[in-house]
Amino acid sequence: MTTTIAGIAIPDSTMARAATELVRDTEDDLLYNHSRRVFLWGALTAARRGIGYDPELLYIGAMFHDMGLTQAHASKDLRFEVDGANAARDFLTGYGLPERDIDDVWASIALHTTPGIPEHMRPTVALVTAGVEMDVLGIAYHDFTADQRDHVCAHHPREHDFKHGIIDHFAQGTIGKPLTTFGNVKADVLALKDPSYQRLNFCSIILGSAWPD
Incomplete structure (x- = not known):
């Protein structure tokens, strides 16, 4: 049976069910519920703005968007976003x-x-980010x-002190590869959570390059 939340039907194809099972088995409750909410906020955004979209593609994007934070899918040197995308x-x-x-x-x-x-x-692409930004x-x-x-x-609660919890998850997923935070928002996470973190400076890299002028 198809589950409907806030007027949005959760995709229930073979592919969607397999994705749900994989993510449920890989992520903890905080990330799983967050990912489901991201889909719902993205779908509700589309409904409000009159944007046509493919629910299955949006669902897969939402469900996998933080998989790069999990040990099973984290690489040693790629941004966690790229790990999840891969x-x-x-x-x-x-x-x-x-x-x-x-x-x-x-x-x-x-x-x-x-x-x-x-x-x-x-x-x-637009709706996954809209869902993430809302949540x-x-x-x-x-x-x-x-x-x-x-x-x-009510269906996917913001529990476990979500605001601090999601920051902790971001930190845990990036603290071992700090260079991947250069030029993106996860630099703010490590600046908060890792006392040894040293932020790279874009201008310093330009001025210190091998170019003579």
Whole structure:
């Protein structure tokens, strides 16, 4: 039976069910519930703005967007967003999707912490970021009704002190590869959580390069 939350049907295809099972078995409750909320906020954003989108692609993008924070899918040297995007691509290759759809899911995950760009891209990419920004940063919070917020959170609660918990997850997923935070928002996470972290400076890198002028 299809589950409907805040008027949004959760995709229930073979592919979607397999994704749900994989993510549920890989992520803890905080990340799993966060990922489901990201899908719902993204879908509700699409409904409010009249944006056409593919629910399955949005669902896969949302469900895999933090898989790079898990030990099972974390690399030693890539940004966690890219690790999650690669995990989604590997998952999708067995389902015969067009390459453009797989690329959209990959980009939706790889770019979800890069504000100012995804919103100008195709719906899967734009809506995953919109869902993340709502759930983590509270962007557009008041554009959702109280009933929508309550219904989503009743099914997928913001528990375990979510604000601090998600920051801790970001820190745990990046503290072992600090160079991957250069130029992105996770630098702020390590600056807060790792006393030994030294932030790279873009201008210093330019001025200190091997170029003579």
